[in-house]
Amino acid sequence: MEGNKRVSNKQIRAMVVSTIVGVGILSLPNQLAMASGNDGWVSILVAGLLTIGVVVFIGKIFDIYPDKDFFQIGREVLGNGIFSIFLIILFAYFIALVAFLSRSLAELIRAFLLATTPTEVIIITFILCTSYIAREEINIIGRLAYHIYPLILISTAALIIVSIPGLDPTNILPLFQSNVKEVPGGIRTSFFSFVGYEILLFSFFYSEKKDGRLKSAIQGVLIVMLIYVTIFFTTLAQYGLHGLQRQAYPTLSLVKEIDLPGFFVENLDGVAMAIWVLIVFSTMAPSYYSAAKVFSNLLNVKDHSMFILPILPIAYIISLLPQNTVTLTETLGKFLDYSGLIVIVILPVLIYFVGIYKLRRNKK
Amino acid sequence: MNGKLAKDIEQNIKTIEGLFMNCYDIVIRRIEMGEGYKVKIAVIYIDGLIDKNHVSEYTIGFLNSEGSGSFSPIGYGKDILDYISKEVLANAEVQEEKNMQNIVDAILSGDTVLMADNTDKALIIGSRGWVFRSIEEPETEAVIRGPREGFTEVLKFNTTMIRRRIKDTNLKIVVKAIGKRSKTGVALLYMEDIVDKTFLQEVNKRLMSIDIDSISDSSSLEFLIEDNYLSAFPQIENTERPDSVAASLYEGRIALIVDNSPFALILPATVGTLLQSSEDYYSRWSDSTFVRLIRLIAVGLTVLSPSLYIAITAYHPGLLPAKLTYFLAASRIDVPFPAVVEATLMELTLELLRESGTRMAGPVGSTVGIVGGLIIGQAAVDAGIVSPLMIIIVAVTTIASFVIPSTEFASGLRVWRFILMGFSALLGLYGVMLGIILLGSHLIKMDSFGVPYTSPYSGLGIDTGELKDTLLKAPIQHLRERPEFTRPRNKVRMGGYWKNGRK
Known part of the structure; x- marks a missing residue:
């Protein structure tokens, strides 16, 4: 019974959804409204399609080398030296992601729940609690995703259904009015909201059935696109473009607007924050797991669980570097954008093409 | 002692007497049978472990009647034990044995051993019969409808x-x-x-x-x-x-x-099976479904309610509707303790009551319950030590924990309730969420013999439609397949089509 570290295809789908949906869901509509106005949803769709493209590349890699995991493939295709450089960037990326997630969570918790608690305490407790599950293998991460996945779907659906009475559909209009030049900026913003699919690098190899795994992963991305687009439209219809541009966390504000007659709980933002902590946790756990996994592979050690605690201080210190939320997005966020571009977009595509090239050369 | 039996019966008896020295319950009954040539026989057993009537009547009785009557030297020379076992004894289970250790084990388990002279074998006669509790209705898992018999100690x-x-x-x-x-x-x-x-x-x-x-x-x-x-x-x-x-x-x-x-x-x-009771299968499906949902609510209440009380009163009174906030503040205005002390105090009192009620049998136990629950609770509120809402929370928590069919699972949740109370005292609602994350991680990472502990909620059961027999209880006609989490080799348990489960 030991050694059964497989994940099912449905767990892969859940993993994609729960890892991608994270911190961004609260602020995404605002960022999109800033970047591309009423047509933010276009950039969601484009960014989602781009993500699917990369996901397909990742799937192809594992089809070419069916009996190797990501690290073995990378070593074989790119050679030890080059791949190690990529691994270092990948590790830096994941550590920065963990730091970014915990810092963003801490800032929001401070803003909405615990005004007087020091940021440090919130960050360290959150990372510590995540470390408990990050030391497990991918099958446990898959199970975790499957528990959070229905929560994401149900809470999103509930939020939208409950806020329908207050919506004004005319706020969505006019469509297709924005400048073409603004679309790339929106895509850049929303592409970062699709970060998280890189968990596929570590989970595809362990899938139970090879046939359906790519399909499940793509379904996952599609579900995320659907969630993002509906939330964008709902918040846009609620606040209008100018209102949306002034709301830092429109999704959370949307919760505050809910006022059902005769409803027991008036202020639902506490509940929303509670659920959101779980959603961030479901992004944090795979990232932390991946960071430790990459680190252990850099050192050629099989078991990643012994590195969970040693890398904790690194993430903690990095998360404390930015002064405030603005510098957080400007420094860590920028770093994540660029390093993410290298390791979760360029790296899989590069591995795919070099792999194909090597395969053809070997055939000749 | 591991050796085989000796041919000489005296030597064997000596070995047994040596092993059972100072054991007052051992009985070695010597018999001699046969006319003319006497064959020495010993019947050995432990008093109290055997059915005495059975041994006296069917073993010793038949040996005696045989010995005084027709038992003749025919038996001698041939295998005497074989003769005794086949033609003399009237017991149901008789078996030959050569090994001393097995013989001693048999005696210790309540069998009777019959030895004879001039043979290196012995007979083990099944004669177990001791005083036991009769079959009674199980006390911990009572049902309204369903079989009433429970296991005994045998x-x-x-x-x-x-x-x-x-x-x-x-x-x-x-x-x-x-x-x-x-x-x-x-x-x-x-x-x-x-x-x-x-x-x-x-x-x-x-x-x-x-x-x-x-x-x-x-x-x-x-x-x-x-x-x-x-x-x-x-x-x-x-x-x-x-x-x-x-x-x-x-x-x-x-x-x-x-x-x-x-x-x-x-x-x-798994969590799914621990929240099931056998009664679920004996009542109507609608009733069982309702009860199962109630149980899930009970799990939530028993883990969360005190910690949520602490978090809301101490950190986020604004999360409640305005009227409820005022009510809460008014009911706590005289309470001299912070919410966490109040909650811990009441929870501990209730745990004391529960423990004393469990140890005290019958009427004393219920007296303890009444004195503790009613009088202490009322007095505590009157004295202004705790708020009435706290009493309600504590009572609901305890009652909810009794709803959970598995007492072990409920007590596991109780441990986590106190952990969550600690978290919420330190970090408010965020602390409660951290506690839930830890509890959830703990449950998710556990396995029971290779089966995920949280199945069927872990993705195993949702695929196979197993939720209809864990989260809900579908009518029996819809449960035509065995649950998937045990990976049964034979999957279908009900044939035919959906009409009434008959073909």
Whole structure:
């Protein structure tokens, strides 16, 4: 019974959804409204399609080398030296992601729940609690995703259904009015909201059935696109473009607007924050797991669980570097954008093409 | 002692007397039979472990009547024990044995041993019969409708109750002796054609690896073979009800019945099975579905309510509707303690009451309950030490914990309730969420014999539609397949089409 570290295809789908949906869901509509106005949803769709493209590349890699995991493939295709450089960037990326997630969570918790608690305490407790599950293998991460996945779907659906009475559909209009030049900026913003699919690098190899795994992963991305687009439209219809541009966390504000007659709980933002902590946790756990996994592979050690605690201080210190939320997005966020571009977009595509090239050369 | 029997009966008796020195309950009855040539015979047993009437009448009685009458030198020269076993004894179970250790074990388990002179064999006569508790209604798992018999302390009767329910040769009952000194009989029950083979191997492997002096109850066995012994949650189910065991066997699970314990073990156990009661299958499906949802709510209440109270009163009074906030503040205005002290105080009081109620039998226990629950609660509110809302919260928490069918699971949740109270006292609602994350991670990462502990919620059951028999309870017509989490080899349990389950 030991050694059964497989994940099912449905767990892969859940993993994609729960890892991608994270911190961004609260602020995404605002960022999109800033970047591309009423047509933010276009950039969601484009960014989602781009993500699917990369996901397909990742799937192809594992089809070419069916009996190797990501690290073995990378070593074989790119050679030890080059791949190690990529691994270092990948590790830096994941550590920065963990730091970014915990810092963003801490800032929001401070803003909405615990005004007087020091940021440090919130960050360290959150990372510590995540470390408990990050030391497990991918099958446990898959199970975790499957528990959070229905929560994401149900809470999103509930939020939208409950806020329908207050919506004004005319706020969505006019469509297709924005400048073409603004679309790339929106895509850049929303592409970062699709970060998280890189968990596929570590989970595809362990899938139970090879046939359906790519399909499940793509379904996952599609579900995320659907969630993002509906939330964008709902918040846009609620606040209008100018209102949306002034709301830092429109999704959370949307919760505050809910006022059902005769409803027991008036202020639902506490509940929303509670659920959101779980959603961030479901992004944090795979990232932390991946960071430790990459680190252990850099050192050629099989078991990643012994590195969970040693890398904790690194993430903690990095998360404390930015002064405030603005510098957080400007420094860590920028770093994540660029390093993410290298390791979760360029790296899989590069591995795919070099792999194909090597395969053809070997055939000749 | 491990050696074989000697030919000389005196020497054998001496060995046995040596082993059983200072054991007042051993009885060695010497008989001589035969006319002319007397054959020495000894009947050895432990007083109290055997059915005395049975042995006197059918063993010693027949030997005597044979010895005084027709027993002649014909028997001598031939194999005398063979003759006695085939032509003299009227007992149902008789078996030859040469090994001294096995003979001693047989005596210790309540069999009677018959030795004769001039042979290196002995007869073991099945004569077990001791004083036992009769079959009674199980106290911990009462049902309104359903069978009323519960297990007793006698292994044989317990396995019989299962056999009566499963008249199929595929029901295998393998008995092993576990415990070097106690040699406790442990029966492993499974359905040969349903159970998953690797699962069975794993259970056997774990049973074999046990090296311990004694097993005093099935709980010791449970702690020895479960996956994570440090966890507060049971990973093996226990039950007093033979019908539950039989139903689980049909699902492809494995049962362990330990001698001297009225609690059978069923494995693997998951959160889903621990929240089921056998009554669910005896009441109408609508009722059972409702009760199962109630149980999930009870799980939430028993873990969360005190910590949410602390978090809301101490950190986020603004999260409640305005009227409720004022009410809360007004009811707490005289309370001299912070919410966490108040909650811990009341929870501890209630745990004291519960513990004393459990240890005190019958009427005294209920008196303790009334005095504690009513009088202390009322007095505490009157004195202004705690707020009335706190009393309600504590009472609801306790009642909710009694709703959960598995007491072990409920007490695991109780441990986590206190952990969550600590978290919420330190970090408010965020602390409660951290506690939930830790509790959830703990449950998610656990396995019970290779089955995810949180199944069918872990993605296993949602795929296979198993939620209809865990989250809900679909009508029996819709449960035509065995649950998938045990990986049964024979999947279908009901043939035919959906009309009434008949073809």
